[in-house]
Amino acid sequence: MSSTAATPADSKKVRNRIFIAVGTIIIIATYLYLVVGQPTDIAQSSFSQSGLIAIAGYVVGAILLAIGAIHRLPTATVAMVPVAIALNIVVGQIVSVIGLPVYLDSIGTVLVSALAGPAAGVVTGILTNVIWGLTLSPIALPYAVVQVIIGVMAGYAARLGMFRLFYLAPVAGAITGIVCAIVSAPISAFVFGGATGGGTGAIVGAFQAMGQSLLGATTLQGLLSDPLDKAISFTIVVLILAALPSRFRQRFPFVRQYNVFGRKAPALQHQTAAPAAPAASAVPAADVTDATPDN
C-alpha cells in the first residue's frame, strides 16, 4: 500500500483513498456504536436493530475497503488472489477433517499479505468469505470484516518486518487475533446470539452464567480461540515461506520494497553480502535483520 502501486490517474487514486478511509471509519464507528450504545436492558427491539447495524456497518465497510484496495492491485497480484482464497478454503476444510481444535482458514490471506501487501490481503479476505458463502454456508458472510482485518494487519506486520524472524510472527498473529476477536464479537452476539458452533456456544454460555453480558461473553470466547488460531496461522505461513526458495519470495515487488524477509534481493548486493550470510536459501536468520536501515 504505497505510492508505487501504479494507478494511472491521480483522481482515481484519491477516490480509492476516500473509499478506504470511509470504509475504515464505518467499521470503527459500527463497533464503537455497538459497544457504547450496547442495549443493556436487552429489550428485544433495540437488540435486533443492533444486529442490523452490525451486519450493515461491517459489510458496507468491508466492501468499501475492498473496492478501494482492488484498484491498487497490479495484474500479477490479482492473478495470485484466487490461489490464496482456494488455499484458505481447502486448508480450512482439511483442518476440520484432520480434526484440529482451530480453524486455520486464513493461511492464504496471511500469505498473500506477506507477499503482496495489505491491499491484496483485504481483497483476498473479503472474497474468501463471499466464496465461502457461495459454496459452503452463508453464515460466513457477516464475518467478512474479520478476514479483512487479518489481511490489513498481516500486511502491515510484514512491512514492519515481523516475518523476518520466525518467533515474531506468532506475536503478530496473536495481536491480530485479539483485534479479530474484539471486532467479530458484536456479530456473534447481536446476529447469532452467541451460537456460532457447538463448542464456542458452550463457552459463551459458561461466560454468561458467570454474569457476563452476551457481548462480553462472545468477546471473551473470541479472545480464547482467535489469538491462538491466528498465531498458529502466522507461524505456519512464516515456516512455509522460509521453506520456499528465496528466488520465489523475492519475485514479489512488495517483498523487495519493504524487505519483508530481511534479505537484500538484487544480485549485486547479494554477492557482496554473501560472505556475511553464507546460507543463501536458509531460514531467515537473526544476523540479516540488522542490514535493514531503510525502515
Add this chain to the structure above:
Amino acid sequence: MSSTLFDNRKSVIHRLNPVTKLIALLAIIVTVFAIPLWWVAGLIIVLVVVPAAVISGSGGRLLSLSLRILLPIMLVLFIVQGLTFPGGKTIIWQWGIIDVTSEGLLFALGIGSRIIVLVLASILLVLTTHPGDLMSALTERGMSPKFAYIISSTLQLIPAFKDRADSILLAQQARGLSLKGNPLRRIKIMLPLLSPLVLGMFTDVEERSTAMEARAFGSTARRTSLIPVADSMVQRIARWLFIVLALAAVATPILLGLL
C-alpha cells in the same frame, strides 16, 4: 463449477435477473432485522421463501442444506440462551442448578427466527443463481471486473486445488507421514503438505498474469458484456419496490415508537 451449490434448473426464479434476487435478499434481511418480532420472520418464510423455493424446484436441496447448517446452531442457541440468558427471571423449568427461563427462550426465538430467514434466503439465492450470471450482472452495473475474475477463477480452482492437496497428502503418507497423534503433531503435518502446494500453485500464477496482461486485463476502460443478462421493466420496478419496502421496514419501528 461443481464446487458451488448452484442447482441447474429452468424455473422462473432461476431466470430472474441476479441483481433482482440479490436486492430481494438484502431487503428480506433488512426487514427481519429491522422489525424485531419473530412472527414477521415467520411470515416472510411462509409467504416469500417457501413459495419461491417451491416454484424454483430446488426446495428439497434447500431443505437438506439449511437443516445441516441450522440444526446445530438452533440447538446451541436454545440450550445456551434458555439456560444462561442474563436477563432471565421467569423460571419455567428447574432441575437442580439448571434453570430454563422464558425470557431466554423468547430471546432465542427472536434471534433464531432471524438466522433461519438469513440462511434460507441466502441459500435459495445461491441455489438458483449461477455465480457467473451474478458476476456478469454486477459487472454490468459497474463492479470492477477484477472481482468477477477472482471469484469465477477461484470457483474453478478449488476442485483442482483439492485434488493437488489430496495427492500431496497421499504422497507424504506413502513416505511415512502419520496423520495420527496429538493436535500439536497434527499441526506439524500441515507443513509438508502446504509447502509443495503453495510452491506449485503460485508458480502457475506468474504465467497466468502475463497471459492476462497480454489481453489487457489491467485496462480500466469500461467493458462491454459478451452475454447480456436478461432484464425487464417489471423487475426494474420490483427492485425499487424492494428497496422502498426495506426502508419502510427500517422506519416503521422508529415511527411506531417500538424502539
